[in-house]
């Protein structure tokens with residue numbers, strides 16, 4: 001039986017959700033090399049749970065954006081904020097937000113695969129580091145190579161180690177520069193699945209990529225860096 005009106009629970013309309021502030025906000029980013037403005041006012045927002053792919057021709061400036069975001073390069077102008085704080089603060093919070101896999105990752109020549117991952121996990125004070133390292137080693141297919149030194153790995157295995165290092169540490173934003181490089185078909189499928197899973201867990205992904213299938217599988221938004229500029233050699 002229906003309750004009299006004064007006893008009925010009020011059906012509250014759900015309040016419209018204020019749009020979450022972006023985890024990463026890049027505003028008016030400029031980077032000049034010599035006489036060339038590689039980036040001339042680049043804007044980008046990336047929200048938690050979102051993947052953004054930077055695409056574009058060779059030399060468009062994709063890695064330059066990522067290098068500025070990770071603090072590896074210093075912009076000529078503009079601002080970069082991570083969780084509302086200027087990136088150049090390099091605060092503990094900012095450092096623990098970012099997991100980075102760039103093109104040119106170096107490894108210690110005298111530390112084995114498992115020692116690298118242990119180092120990453122323990123340096124970031126991960127609880128149950130050993131368990132997580134073991135899980136990730138299995139996941140990236142490097143369990144048989146756990147005791148090998150980086151110099152004895154194939155280039156694809158080194159790429160898997162670089163990716164593994166991002167998955168054994170805390171992170172809110174994953175920055176990946178052409179993560180598809182040197183991965184075989186199975187590796188590409190695994191990576192796509194893993195990045196979709198990262199998003200589902202509320203993490204943000206920013207990657208530069210030339211791999212159309214990976215971009216299509218993972219990215220919520222695709223940003224063509226330097227789309228407004230002519231390819232090298234065609235500029236007036």
Ligand SMILES: Nc1ncnc2c1ncn2[C@@H]1O[C@H](COP(=O)(O)OP(=O)(O)OP(=O)(O)O)[C@@H](O)[C@H]1O
Pocket residue numbers: 033038056057058059060061062063064065208
């Ligand atoms: N340290 C540097 N000194 C001078 N020029 C640089 C430097 N770093 C990058 N550049 C130039 O900036 C431009 C953009 O380079 P960037 O690596 O960002 O391109 P990209 O879009 O990532 O290209 P690719 O698809 O080939 O990886 C290129 O013309 C490059 O030569």
